[in-house]
Amino acid sequence: MMQADISFENTELRNSDRVSFRETYLEKDRFAETHSFIVHYLNEQKKIKNITFNCANEIIQHAFACFDRYHFNENNAILTYFDSDENLTLLTTVPSPLEDGQAWNLYIKYVSPICFMCSNPFGIIDEELLLECPNDKCSQQYCSSCVNAIRGASCQYPFACADCKQNVTPKRNKLIEEYLIWPNLGKLYGTRSLLSLKNKSDSLCYQSVLTDIKLRYTHLQSRLCTFSQKFRSNFPPSSKDEELVTSAEDICQKLTIILAKTESLKKEIGARQTTISLTLEKYKKGMKHFDDLCDKMLTTIQEIENVQIDTVKEYHMDELQALPSESNIFSIDKILDDVAFRSELIWQYYGKVKVLFETHSLDKQRAAKNFEKVEKMISMLKEMKETLLFFRQKCVDVSLLIDEYFSLLSDQTIPNIPNSRFILLMERLRIRIEKIEVACLFPQTIQLMSAWENDYGIDDSFKPKLIDLCQAVENDIKTLYDGTNYTCSIPFKIGAIGDTSAGKSALIKTLSNTEHTSVTILSQRSTFGYLQIDTVLENPKSKLRVPFSFFDIEGAIDNDLERALINYFDIITKTDCDLYMIVYDKPLTAFNLQCFDYVTNVLQRKCIFVRSKSDILFRQLYQDENGHEYNKESCRDDVVNVDNVLRKMRTQAKITYKDEELFHPVFLTAAGQNNDLNETKVGKFDLEKVKQMIFRLALNDCRIKRIYRLAVLLSKHIVNTCFRRGYAVSQGSYRLLSAGLSIIPFADEISNYMGKNKICQALGAYDNSTAANAPFQKDRVQEYLIQHKFIIPKGELKSGCFQYLIAKDSETTKSVANEIMVTSISSENQTDNSMYRTRISSASVTLASMAAIRVSDDVIRATVPVAVGTVRAASVVGILTGAILTPVIATWAFVNTGKCMNNYLHQLCDDFQCVLQYFIANVCNQSCRHIQAMFDASFSNDEYSSSDED
Incomplete structure (x- = not known):
């Protein structure tokens, strides 16, 4: 198994967050030279x-511009080259021109x-x-889990790239990990806020640390609790999971x-009831007459000793005013230096004056x-x-705490x-939680996948x-969906999305009825990615206890709108909720x-x-409406004004950034409001x-959209890792047969x-037991799929194995393309409101049944004599020419047959995915119709739009 260890030699700041490596490394080159590149x-x-570049950043921008339709930028792409040792290297400086003007x-x-x-990120x-196909013109990317599943634990089996x-x-690309994946995860999990603590480690930033x-x-703790609950209640403990929990x-x-x-x-620090700033202000005030006192003592010394003392008055107030007031060691040391200087000076003068007064019997009362x-x-x-030494020691203590925190x-x-x-712990817990949830929903399918992934048989x-x-x-x-058990077995997932500090956490805390606490750090983020809260709430009417999963999704943290949307869509998709709430506290953006x-x-x-x-x-x-502040005492006598304000609120809440009015209902909430409004209208x-x-x-x-998506993704994963194996069928005999028949024009097509045909049998595109005995009859696979009554539009299937599922004419195909409405258990009155219905656009209730005609091996063998007879009728010259070219043709036929079989395997797997998508949609549709038939409508659309009422 591959390990995620990385030994980066680069700076901590560059690796931890998306502080552009170009800012760190791409400096101006000394000499601008003319270059040519092939990107x-x-x-x-x-x-x-032949363009002159002053720095590597100009090359990067120029190279990205060559492929502008892909929207490359420093956040999603890097520019690399192969150095003299043939190692892939990041471009950080303008390379020296190659000899002979090469590019x-x-x-x-x-x-x-x-x-x-597997469609996972x-x-x-x-x-x-991330593992890449080593073919530079391909570079298709796969996760290590899928590659390992196909290649086996000892990597003894071949991996056929699905693209080339x-x-x-497939190989790891550490440059991609270092410069793209890690920085994005660092941004997601608040590395910048952590680095800000490191940069202030010599200060009293204890509140930021807290x-x-x-x-x-x-x-x-939240992710650990979620994992422990799902893990311990559904699966026996494993050593890896226990180790993860322990960590x-x-x-x-x-x-x-x-x-x-x-x-x-x-x-x-709080017990001192002061700060560095207050201490400095007190110090400045206390030293207000320092100059005068020192001058008086100095004058007294000069008069008594009758000497002229030259001194540099470094203790003047203008220097005192310039002292820094920040709560860090640098500022404290500056103030301490000033304190030490003044202490030494005043003690020197004061001690001298005291001695003079005692030795010369001067009038002490006057002084x-x-x-x-x-x-x-x-x-x-x-x-x-x-006081300053106390604060300085506390700064050191904070620094030690930050070091301990960083080390942890x-x-x-x-x-x-x-x-x-x-980050690693959070990601490992996330992955395990997601896998446990899928395993709980699809136990039979997961069990099948586990058995198949570890089985590396071929042919029969x-x-x-x-x-x-x-x-x-x-x-x-x-x-x-057997009965109504899904309500209590499949959690209803709700996600809160929107801008940073919009009130999402407070709303989730209120709705989930938990003690979920959220704190705010300097960047105003209260969430890293998302915070999952699993709870069970009781319906106040039916007393039915329903499981909920609330997701407090972080606000957008990117300044660039396009980049923010890309990152945010990824988080939204990962949470995979049934309902999303867009929470906002300003006009809709x-x-x-x-x-x-x-x-x-x-x-x-x-x-x-x-x-x-x-x-x-x-x-x-x-x-604004009444010219005075609202108070609850006047609310009872001010019903008209309150109603007017509420109507204005509902209107204003629908105003977008374009000053247009939203056509969807808006709910007004104040989860964290003061209690003085609770008892009023x-x-x-x-x-x-x-x-x-x-x-x-x-x-x-009935959560059917989420179940449909998970089922499709799971089946795709199984097809790609268990079916899409280039060694599923031994190609040797077919390649040799093709080489042997290559002397006969087109005879290699038989092999x-x-x-x-063997690939179809091996992967179960049809049941070879029935096909061998009755090749023109529907086999078990065909009958099974046909009974589900779904058809697939023309042009989506390529292998030719599922002709009986393809629409007969363009009219039927058009009807198939239309979305099938899968209504929830509620009411047929909801069909006009897109928010309260579920679409699955992958199947149709009509059926176009077409018998598949397959040619058995006997039929193929019967065609061989015909082909041979055709060849015998060829001219002598043709035969001699063919004899000369036979080795070349045989080699070509040998290689070509392997390519054809590989291509067909991938075609068939692509068709499997397509068929499964429509098949799963049909099963989901049937489940929904079955559930809907069991229940009467329980509420209408009017209840949902009641938020527009006063």
């Missing part, structure tokens, strides 16, 4: 001829959104590592210890007042020194990546079969509206708008309506056909 991306290449070859490296095989844990169709060994620790502890618990325990130390430090001032000043200097969060194998251990011993996969998926889905479009049109999930912090808006509009606005709505949806929505 490669996959199988495309562009030439850059440098540059390669753009880009991270695909998902693995080609790439990451930094072992099973998510060659047998390859906030950061609480935030990370909350996330890790997470160990981090949580140590975070608690550091948190306690920081809290203690905070109390000690008593000044002596008192000096002694008071000396006492203040002593107090200042003690960093993985020893990746020492240069801040919070790498935290090849175990994966299409009908077995279809039956397992169908059984799992039907089991989920372009970001909010594009999130709504993505959820409703791409994910096809339910989405509602929630205007948070409505109490603030209410007070503001009330004051205003109350909690629409918060109770939101609670009622999510309960109604949880009871009446190609036989090879393809």
Whole structure:
């Protein structure tokens, strides 16, 4: 198994967050020279001829511009080249021109959104590592889990690239990990906020440390609890899972210890009831007459001793005013230096004057007042020194705590990546949670996949079969929707999305009825990626206990809208919720509206708008409307004005950034409002309506879109890792047969056909037992698929194995392309509201049944004499020419047959995925219709739109 250890020699700042490596490394070159480059991306290449570049950044921008349709930028792509040792290297400086005017070859490296095989995103844990096809013109990307599943534990089996169709060994690209994957994860998990602590480690930033620790502890503890609940209640313990839990618990325990130390430090500092700034102000005030006192003492010394003393008055107030007031060691040391200088000077003068007064019997009473001032000043200097030394030691203590904190969060194998251990733990827990959830929903399918992934038989011993996969998926889905058990067995998932600090956390805390606490750090983020809260809520009417999973999804953290949307869509997709709430506290932005479009049109999930912090808006509009502040005492006698304000609020809440009005309902909420509104007509606005709505949806929505998506992704994963194996059928005999028949024109097609037919049998495209006995009859696979009554539009299938599923004419194809509405359990009245229905656009209720005509091996053998007779009729010259070229033709036929069989294997697997998509949609549709028939409507659309009422 591959390990995710990385030994980066680069700076901590560059690796930990997306602080551009170009800012660190791409400096101006000394000499601007003319260069030519050939820029490669996959199988495309562009030439850059005779252009003068001053720095590498100019080359990068020029290279990206050559492929502008791909929208490459420093966040999603890097530019590389092969150095003199043939190692792939990041371009950081302008390379020296090659001899004879040759052009440098540059390669753009880009991270695909998902693995080609399993459709999961790439990451930094072992099973998510990105592996590339070594063919530079291909570079198809796969996760290590899929590659390992195909190649076997000992990597003894070949891996056929699904893109270039060659047998390859996909390789890790550490440059992509270092410069693209890690920085994005660092941004997701708040590396920048952690680095800000490191940069302030010599200061009294204990509050920032407290906030950061609480935030990370909350996330890790939440994910650990979610994992432990799902893991322990569904599966027997395994050593790896127990080890993961132990590691997470160990981090949580140590975070608690550091948190306690920081809290203690905070109390000690708080007990002083002062700050560096206040201490400095007090110091400045106390030293106000320092110059005068020193001048008086100096004058006294000169008069008594009758000498002229030259002195440089470094103690002047202008220097005192320039002292820094920041709460860090540098500022404290500057003030301490000043205190030390003044203490030494005033003690020197004061001691001299005291001696002179005693030895010369001068009138001490006359100088008593000044002596008192000096002694008071000396006492203040002593107090200042003690206070400043205390603060300095606390700065050192904070620095030690930050070092301990950093050491705890960093993985020893990746020492240069801040919070790498935290990121790895969070990602491992996330992956395991997702896998457990899928395993709970599809136990039979997962069991089948586990058996097939570890079986490497070929030909008749090849175990994966299409009908077995279809039956397992169908059984799992039907089991989920057997009766009404799905309501209590499939959690209803709700995600809160929107801008940073919009009130998402407060709303989730209120809706989930948990003690979920969220803290805010300097960047105003209260969430890393998402915070999952699993809970069970009881329906107040039916007393039915329904499981919910609430997702507090972080606000957008990218300044660039396009980049923000790309990252945010990825997080939204990962949470895979049944309902998304767009939470906002300002006019709807372009970001909010594009999130709504993505959820409703791409994910096809339910989405509602929630205007948070409505109490603030209410007070503001009330004051604007009435000229005075709102108070609850006057509310009972001011019903008309309150109603007017509420109507204005509902209108204003629908206004977008374009000053257009939203056509969708908006719920007004104030989850964190003051209690003085609770007992009034205003109350909690629409918060109770939101609670009622999510309960109604949880009871009446059958989560079918999410189940459909998971089933399709799971079946795709199985097809790609278990079926798409180049060694499924032994190609040797077919290649030799093809080479032997190559002397006969086109006879090698017979062996190609036989090879393809064998692949169909091995993968279960049809049941070879029935096909061998009755080749023109429907086999078991065909009958099984036909009975589900779905058809596939023309042009989507390529292998020719599923002709009986293809639409007969264009009219039928057009009807197939239309979306099939899968209504939830609620009411047929909901069919006009797209928010309360589910679409699965992959199947049709009509059926076009076409008998598949297959040619058996006997028929193929019968055609051989005909071909031979044709060859015997050829001319003598043709035969002689053919004899000369026979070795070349035989070699070509040998190789070509292998390519044809590989290509067909991939074609057939592509068709499997397509058939499964339509098949699963049909099963889901049937399940929904079955459930809908069991229930009467329980609510209408009017109840959902009640948020528009006053």
